Amino acid sequence: MAAGDSPAKARDARTQPTDVRLGRIVHLLMEHATVVVSGTKIAQEISSNLSEVWRLIQQLRSLGVDIAGHPATGYQLKSVPDLLLPEILNAWLRGTIFDGHLHHFYKIASTNSTAMSAAAEGAREGSVFLAEEQTAGRGRGDHAWDSARSAGIYCSVVLRPPLPPSDVLVLSLAAGLAVRAAIEQINSRVSLDLKWPNDVLSAGKKVCGILTEMNAEVTRVRYVVAGIGINVNHASFPKELQPAATSLRLATGSEWSRVELTAALLKSLDREYRALVEQKDACQSILRRFAEQSTWVRGKQVRVEENGSKVEGTTEGLDNRGFLQVRTAQGLQTILSGTVREK
Numbered sequence: 001m002a003a004g005d006s007p008a009k010a011r012d013a014r015t016q017p018t019d020v021r022l023g024r025i026v027h028l029l030m031e032h033a034t035v036v037v038s039g040t041k042i043a044q045e046i047s048s049n050l051s052e053v054w055r056l057i058q059q060l061r062s063l064g065v066d067i068a069g070h071p072a073t074g075y076q077l078k079s080v081p082d083l084l085l086p087e088i089l090n091a092w093l094r095g096t097i098f099d100g101h102l103h104h105f106y107k108i109a110s111t112n113s114t115a116m117s118a119a120a121e122g123a124r125e126g127s128v129f130l131a132e133e134q135t136a137g138r139g140r141g142d143h144a145w146d147s148a149r150s151a152g153i154y155c156s157v158v159l160r161p162p163l164p165p166s167d168v169l170v171l172s173l174a175a176g177l178a179v180r181a182a183i184e185q186i187n188s189r190v191s192l193d194l195k196w197p198n199d200v201l202s203a204g205k206k207v208c209g210i211l212t213e214m215n216a217e218v219t220r221v222r223y224v225v226a227g228i229g230i231n232v233n234h235a236s237f238p239k240e241l242q243p244a245a246t247s248l249r250l251a252t253g254s255e256w257s258r259v260e261l262t263a264a265l266l267k268s269l270d271r272e273y274r275a276l277v278e279q280k281d282a283c284q285s286i287l288r289r290f291a292e293q294s295t296w297v298r299g300k301q302v303r304v305e306e307n308g309s310k311v312e313g314t315t316e317g318l319d320n321r322g323f324l325q326v327r328t329a330q331g332l333q334t335i336l337s338g339t340v341r342e343k
Helices: 007-013 020-031 039-045 050-062 086-092 111-120 169-186 248-252 258-278 282-292
Strands: 067-070 074-077 102-105 128-131 152-159 193-195 199-202 205-216 221-231 298-306 309-318 324-328 331-335 339-342
Touching (some): 020 050, 086 102, 086 258, 111 128, 111 205, 169 258, 309 331
Antiparallel strands (some): 067 074, 205 221, 309 324
């Protein structure tokens, strides 16, 4: 587990959430997709004036929303925008712990840092922080996460599980299972692999990273933030990332709906989390399914590096808390954390 940023630092990095009026305009235009909606009607719906409607329409256009028309004739949505707005996503999430608790940002430093800060200030369980773009997105070990605007899913959720801190690793593994299930629900032909403890791979390249951070006492977790970054419609990556990263678009040759995938992801994560906190055997089910869906957990020749130390050997499964077992020349070792690479 990576240690979270301090609440004060995260608060400084936070930018303002999306103007809710933008989402209301999009929702209104979607509800009247076959007709032109007058600026006057839009102004009434958002309790504003025509000049402000024009400004907001221009802002939506700058964000890639295809809206036809102008103040004299009214406005019409030409295609459903692939923006992760609460007004679009909430309808998909009825009955989940995330229903009605989505927070959207067009640009933010880090969804995880913002979620950690909000959790420290009492954000309820199930709060979701989504961004179209991150300026300081983080992966495990403080590695940067490429967060091109509206190309990926940059999502952090606040959870308050009744678990001791030593058992929180299972949440990362459950999140990996949820990501894989969501992607396969949209396109079952995608070949995916789970790499312990927090990556989802396609053809050996990372398509998703999971960053789990927590605040805890000795015996109980106060809150956990599970950050999930999925490379969805990236057409390319920075040169230094190209050997190791891919996207669903590159893997399949076609564009994906981020809205549809985000909804599938959150519903899948809701199922995994509810089972974990409500069912006695859920932890063992998560460990078993992760091992079944991963080529890395058993029989893989690996090198594990952390803080200058190195362990080499063959993986021999997970222990009862989800930590990786590696058979080395010195015997069986339990890997609590570190970067795992194939030898």
